[in-house]
Amino acid sequence: MENLLVVSCVSDDVKAPLSMYILRNYKADVIAGVEKYAKEFGAEILYLLPEQEEVDGLNGEIRYTKMSSPTLNNPYAVAQVLSGNLPRPMIQDDYVAIYDEKAVSVITPEAAYGMTKGFDEKFVAINSGEKTEIKKTTVGQSVGEIASVDSAKAVLLGGLKGRFVTGPEASKIKIDETENFSSITIYNEEDCIVDACVQLMNAAYENSCGKCVLCREGTSQFKQIVTEMTTGKAKMSDVDLIKEVSELITIGAYCPFGQHMTRPLTTAMELFAEEFEEHIKKKSCKCGKCYKQAELYYIDPDECIGCGECIDACPEDAIEGKDGFIHIIDQDLCEQCGKCLAACEEGCIKTATKLPKLPKKKTKCGKW
């Protein structure tokens, strides 16, 4: 059977556009590494690039994809994407992925660069606020030598599969082969760690390929629970629930992404237990990020005329009421989308961070 070597430039983690950076800036070294590997295995070469990225002078066929997923360093997942399917991996050692009647193997630009220049050099995407800077480093250097982390509140080493450590701890950690250093994200005192976990769990949910239930449902539930921690709906027992479910996912998820994607959340909960507790118990965020956004929707009982227009507008079926009665929003179901606000011509749907006294039972309009 013929062989196909796919250079996957779409397997980066969140906010770590390493592959395209290395391909653009070290193109000759990457091409040399790709050719070396392809020659060894007698393979044709195909570059899989993100849509709208153009790179001249590549030594093989070029294909584009909208997909981007940590699973796209797996040959089977890559073969699936080339065939127009979801990036679902297969990880048995003896399994041969086939595309176009060719056996597929995968290399990343960083690994191809390593084939030419040696594997001691590493590329790291350093994220701070909205900025991302990519640096070349060598095995043995400490995180503190390549990024200003000493006074950071927290550092996430390794992106979606990574772990949170404190700034001073991160500073001493040496870049080595035992963990993923492809991205280092710095959080300062003004950054809310719970809010950061919401972003990470949203990204984990989007990156789950959906092949196995534990990862698919786990990312969805974690995303929801952590979001509830920022909107006042979570309970302290959710912290234990996350720990328990995350152990199950780590053991049972099919691929390395699923096995590690709960680590950012569990390590953050361990390191910043007080910040999580403050969000859940006191329903407050000292960084001013969370509850500021979490405006709750309610219907002003003094103004509602009971017309029912808002019920039809609500995609969550969160509004209860009948003709001539004061309507009520069920806060457990409301997703704060704001559609009811636009639908109520009387202007009686309002928002507040703390709800006023509202009817608990059916009340006729004008009788409140």
Ligand code: SF4
């Ligand atoms: S663990 Fe997640 S990403 Fe991996 S195969 Fe299962 S669903 Fe896909």
Ligand code: SF4
């Ligand atoms: S804000 Fe959205 S979800 Fe909430 S009650 Fe209004 S329409 Fe329904």
Ligand code: SF4
């Ligand atoms: S909240 Fe507005 S739209 Fe809904 S029943 Fe009352 S008056 Fe009508």
